[in-house]
Amino acid sequence: MSDKMFLSDNETVVDAVSSAEVKQFRCLECDKTFPLKKSLNQHAVVHSGVKNFECDECGNRFARKGGLTQHLLIHSRVKKFKCDACGKLFAHKNILTQHLLIHSGVKNFKCDECGKQFAHKSSLTQHLLIHSGVKKFKCGECGNRFARKGSLAEHLLIHSGVKKFKCDECGKLFAHKNILTRHLLIHSGVKNFKCDECGKRFADKSSLTQHLLIHSGVKKFMCDECGKLFAHKSNLTQHLLVHSGVKNFKCDECGKRFTQKENLTRHLLIHSEVKNFKCDECAKYNGTQLLPLTVEVLRSLLVDASVRQLHDTADKA
Structure with a gap:
């Protein structure tokens, strides 16, 4: 930290509000102003990077004792500041003030890398860690790494098994509210993200990104x-369920069991009267195919296998 932030008695780098005859002491690092020079000097510690006050609960460190005192309210679970727009409660009034920007729709902080905009500068700062490629927070359960401590904390809920966010449409439970929000797009039927390779459409961008790995040919697992x-x-x-021998999905018609639900779904077509796929060689139909929603390549493979089986049986007869 440079010495310029601390003002001596004979320094002139101050802003005076002459009309009120009140001197405002301005921080030369961030432009924040203070009515007292003492307050400015206390504030300057924030820019020094020195954090001598540590929280015994979570290990977070703070430059000022007041910052630690405010932070401890989070662990006390006392949240007396309520947002009138959504009912969310906060431990600090300043956090509520920041939160209200979300409802205002104002997003003045833009990421130069991807164009995403944020209501708070702190949110942008956190977001920039994603583009840095630095992921210093590692999950002890699965080894996944994260750029932000908050992202790791959210991820750990997956391993905890706690899923408190329920989809009203299908009853599926989720560990995170944002995952539930993304899931709800499935029920909406809206699929705005299209794969340029095969034309398949997806409800969210992350699903499209994952799908593109299929076309890339990269298989690292x-x-x-x-x-x-x-x-x-x-x-x-x-x-891995195939190797485990666990078959939790049972056909109510014949009792056959399967490791995966989609295999059971495909099997159920055998018991139905639906036979959509015709053999060009012998004009026979088979109904062991997936529904039209399945990947085209997989459909082709399954049809070929069924055709071979039909002809092998006919040859033996």
Whole structure:
């Protein structure tokens, strides 16, 4: 920190409001003004980077004792400042004041990297960590890394098993409210994000981004059991059920069990009278196919397999 922030008695770098005959002492780092020189000098500690006051609850450190005192209200669970717009409660009045900007719709802080805008400068500062590529917060459960401590804290809810946000449409539970919000797009039927490779559409951008990995050919998730590679970790997780032998999805018609729900869904077509796929060789139909919503490539593979099975059976007969 430069010495210029601390004003001596004979320094002239002050702003005076002559009409009120009140001197305002301005911080040369951030332009914030104070009625007393003592207040300015106390404030200057914020820019020094020195944080001598540590919270015994969470380890957060603060430059001023007053900052620590205010912070401790968060752990006390006392939240007496209420937002009239949404009912959310806050431990500090200044946090409520910042929160109100969200409802105003004013977002004056723009990210030069991606154009995203924010209501608070602190939110922009936090967001910029994503573009930095630095992820110093690691999850002890799965090894995933995060740019922000808050993101890690949210992620840990997944491992806790606590899912308190419920979808009113289908009853599915989620650990995070933002995941529920994204999930609700599925029920809306709106799919604004289109894949330029295959034309498939998605309700949110993150789903499209994940889907694009399929076309990239990159498969970095490997099964330790059989060596098979997958583009998504979720696909590997589903695949591991095959090796576990656990089959929780049972067909009520014939009792056959499956490791994955989609396999049961596909199997149920056998019991239905729906036979949408015709063999060009023998004019026979088979109904063991997925519904039209499935990936086209997978549909083609399944049809080919069914055709081969039909012809093999006919040859043996």
